Amino acid sequence: MPRLFGMHLPAVSQSSRKLHFSVYGKNNSKVSDGMSTQYPVVDHEFDAVVVGAGGAGLRAAFGLSEAGFNTACVTKLFPTRSHTVAAQGGINAALGNMEGDDWRWHFYDTVKGSDWLGDQDAIHYMTEQAPHAVVELENFGMPFSRTEDGKIYQRAFGGQSLKFGKGGQAHRCCCVADRTGHSLLHTLYGRSLRYDTSYFVEYFALDLLMEDGECKGVIALCMEDGSIHRFRSKNTVIATGGYGRTYFSCTSAHTSTGDGNAMVTRAGLPCQDLEFVQFHPTGIYGAGCLITEGCRGEGGILINSEGERFMERYAPNAKDLASRDVVSRSITIEIREGRGCGPEKDHAYLQLHHLPPQQLATRLPGISETAMIFAGVDVTKEPIPVLPTVHYNMGGIPTNYRGQVITHTTEEGDKVVPGLFACGEAACASVHGANRLGANSLLDLVVFGRACAHTIADICTPGEKLSPLKPNAGEESVANLDKLRFADGNMRTSEIRVNMQKTMQNHAAVFRTGKVLKEGCDKMDAIYQTLDDIKTFDRGIVWNTDLVETLELQNLMLNAVQTINSAEQRQESRGAHSREDFKDRMDELDYAKPLAGQVRKPIEEHWRKHTLSTVDPKTGKVTLKYRPVIDNSLDAEDCAAIPPAIRSY
Amino acid sequence: MARHSKLQKQVLSLFRQFLRAGQDKPGFLPRIRDEFRENSSIKKTDVMHIEYLYRRGQRQLDQLKDVNTKQLGTFSKPKVER
Numbered sequence: 238m239p240r241l242f243g244m245h246l247p248a249v250s251q252s253s254r255k256l257h258f259s260v261y262g263k264n265n266s267k268v269s270d271g272m273s274t275q276y277p278v279v280d281h282e283f284d285a286v287v288v289g290a291g292g293a294g295l296r297a298a299f300g301l302s303e304a305g306f307n308t309a310c311v312t313k314l315f316p317t318r319s320h321t322v323a324a325q326g327g328i329n330a331a332l333g334n335m336e337g338d339d340w341r342w343h344f345y346d347t348v349k350g351s352d353w354l355g356d357q358d359a360i361h362y363m364t365e366q367a368p369h370a371v372v373e374l375e376n377f378g379m380p381f382s383r384t385e386d387g388k389i390y391q392r393a394f395g396g397q398s399l400k401f402g403k404g405g406q407a408h409r410c411c412c413v414a415d416r417t418g419h420s421l422l423h424t425l426y427g428r429s430l431r432y433d434t435s436y437f438v439e440y441f442a443l444d445l446l447m448e449d450g451e452c453k454g455v456i457a458l459c460m461e462d463g464s465i466h467r468f469r470s471k472n473t474v475i476a477t478g479g480y481g482r483t484y485f486s487c488t489s490a491h492t493s494t495g496d497g498n499a500m501v502t503r504a505g506l507p508c509q510d511l512e513f514v515q516f517h518p519t520g521i522y523g524a525g526c527l528i529t530e531g532c533r534g535e536g537g538i539l540i541n542s543e544g545e546r547f548m549e550r551y552a553p554n555a556k557d558l559a560s561r562d563v564v565s566r567s568i569t570i571e572i573r574e575g576r577g578c579g580p581e582k583d584h585a586y587l588q589l590h591h592l593p594p595q596q597l598a599t600r601l602p603g604i605s606e607t608a609m610i611f612a613g614v615d616v617t618k619e620p621i622p623v624l625p626t627v628h629y630n631m632g633g634i635p636t637n638y639r640g641q642v643i644t645h646t647t648e649e650g651d652k653v654v655p656g657l658f659a660c661g662e663a664a665c666a667s668v669h670g671a672n673r674l675g676a677n678s679l680l681d682l683v684v685f686g687r688a689c690a691h692t693i694a695d696i697c698t699p700g701e702k703l704s705p706l707k708p709n710a711g712e713e714s715v716a717n718l719d720k721l722r723f724a725d726g727n728m729r730t731s732e733i734r735v736n737m738q739k740t741m742q743n744h745a746a747v748f749r750t751g752k753v754l755k756e757g758c759d760k761m762d763a764i765y766q767t768l769d770d771i772k773t774f775d776r777g778i779v780w781n782t783d784l785v786e787t788l789e790l791q792n793l794m795l796n797a798v799q800t801i802n803s804a805e806q807r808q809e810s811r812g813a814h815s816r817e818d819f820k821d822r823m824d825e826l827d828y829a830k831p832l833a834g835q836v837r838k839p840i841e842e843h844w845r846k847h848t849l850s851t852v853d854p855k856t857g858k859v860t861l862k863y864r865p866v867i868d869n870s871l872d873a874e875d876c877a878a879i880p881p882a883i884r885s886y
Numbered sequence: 887m888a889r890h891s892k893l894q895k896q897v898l899s900l901f902r903q904f905l906r907a908g909q910d911k912p913g914f915l916p917r918i919r920d921e922f923r924e925n926s927s928i929k930k931t932d933v934m935h936i937e938y939l940y941r942r943g944q945r946q947l948d949q950l951k952d953v954n955t956k957q958l959g960t961f962s963k964p965k966v967e968r
Contacts, residue, residue: 255964258961274962274963276962277917277960278957279957280955283955461945462942463945709961712961719963
């Protein structure tokens with residue numbers, strides 16, 4: 238019997254469930270003696286583990302390696318295949334290359350864009366760090382588009398203004414033609430190779446290893462050989478992206494399945510503001526592929542069947558560059574009132590042929606090709622058919638401005654969950670609040686990816702001893718995996734998935750009504766129950782994509798039920814969540830009228846608060862709590878917080 | 887006695903490297919032996935399969951040699967008759 242040096246975990250442990258953990262060989266357990274199914278589990282120990290290798294994940298991973306931490310990056314996709322690569326628009330930063338600019342104006346725009354649901358300390362942090370983050374990217378070698386004098390080219394983008402909204406359109410979106418996300422991800426990937434992060438590519442993270450309310454690591458499935466891996470570490474960073482695939486028509490990749498949100502939900506922690514789903518105004522009609530807001534920034538306009546530039550009526554000042562939720566609603570209203578384009582009058586047109594062809598070729602080459610491939614349209618001659626499509630999830634795992642995951646109780650307020658961090662689209666810091674401005678997401682990725690690395694460097698030192706972990710930690714995840722691998726019900730994964738997607742698309746779209754949402758909640762609950770009746774076909778363990786898709790479906794379902802239930806409960810219209818039966822925003826004071834003499838409503842009676850949702854994974858029942866918005870910036874003298882006001886463009 | 891072919895020598899060398907690497911980490915040696923024993927029944931002529939397992943084994947060996955890999959355990963479940 239070999240001596241066990243420095244082992245934290247005892248050899249054998251029995252639990253009340255069906256799986257039994259032991260160190261291999263101790264009970265004469267052989268590979269396959271026909272008496273039991275075996276899942277070999279390799280244990281790893283690191284100082285920090287990052288789940289996800291998109292923009293935020295890579296930035297956090299190499300930020301940690303740079304600070305001297307022994308870091309592992311666990312990802313189900315090769316880093317350059319993460320969905321960040323599809324981002325087109327750009328990164329906002331108040332560099333002031335096109336005209337004078339100040340990050341405090343960017344701060345105002347973001348707070349207003351979030352419809353005052355964003356936490357102003359996090360927004361302060363992000364907008365103040367923005368110029369530094371963009372310069373850092375440029376130093377990493379990101380090939381930004383340039384102006385004549387060699388400075389970074391900044392284009393106009395939705396919702397960006399000068400002088401706190403009074404100085405006209407701001408040009409602060411730094412871009413790389415129309416493939417900024419592609420460039421960003423490849424730059425970050427190239428930079429990350431300089432550091433000694435251990436990459437575990439094509440490892441599907443199943444669950445967090447939680448003990449006593451503390452996160453002690455992650456358990457993952459190696460897709461290549463079917464082995465289970467437990468990554469023990471003191472710090473876990475979740476950067477798994479959004480969950481666009483809960484909807485039938487979205488701009489997201491098939492891999493955007495909200496795995497991080499689901500892992501956190503199964504750990505019993507809440508997710509925040511999931512009802513706020515952004516519908517990007519210009520997704521190609523039919524295919525759902527994205528046409529960047531940068532088109533409108535370069536001068537493109539939206540027109541209806543009468544050839545009218547209808548945005549002038551809905552947003553007299555910003556017109557086509559109003560905030561995304563405003564534009565999406567405007568397009569939907571035009572279609573509903575019968576001025577839609579095409580034979581079925583069900584979409585709008587984005588016109589670019591009035592712009593000079595060389596500008597289209599230099600600044601927008603990617604979308605010219607996308608429009609040709611997916612819509613058969615030559616952008617120099619014809620307009621592109623577009624429709625609002627699900628694009629981004631403002632909600633996610635609640636964190637503070639430093640990237641630490643928090644829970645909330647009414648008695649103690651916000652409480653940090655030790656050992657757990659989140660950044661990127663998976664997190665909700667919340668910088669985007671009820672609606673995200675274009676080009677703020679790529680900024681969010683790099684700023685908060687770096688912030689997580691800094692926070693971990695502040696509170697921990699590399700090489701710290703790990704706290705003990707139960708020997709059978711992660712057993713429920715493996716039991717679930719085993720159950721799905723041998724599932725023999727009646728409904729296929731694809732059937733259940735399509736049911737969920739169609740229900741979400743029909744019941745929780747751009748405009749929402751109480752009755753339709755309630756119907757959707759009941760349908761989603763029924764679809765959730767059908768997960769017990771699922772049937773999978775591949776019984777193997779090597780490259781079992783049927784199993785992985787089923788795990789992804791479980792994750793999507795948890796996200797979908799929280800989204801639709803939170804939407805049904807929120808009885809107001811704010812940002813991207815607009816209710817036909819509750820058309821106004823309900824704040825603590827009525828900001829449409831003079832404030833003098835008004836009585837402040839208590840938090841139970843207004844809706845300027847974050848939703849915190851939890852789910853019981855066995856029954857699919859959603860419980861909702863609420864948490865107040867953080868209204869103070871990090872430094873009141875340097876940058877005053879913006880009090881709420883009526884939001885119009 | 888027939889000499890080992892090149893591929894057989896490579897597999898044996900891999901096996902030796904695995905045994906050396908797995909010495910100080912609990913749980914690996916029995917599994918290494920079991921895996922190699924089980925796969926020894928593959929026909930000598932099935933080169934594609936052997937090379938695939940060899941490449942996979944090299945990747946797994948790199949992971950085993952990594953200082954952060956600590957032990958191999960197993961979750962097992964008695965097979966239920968269906």
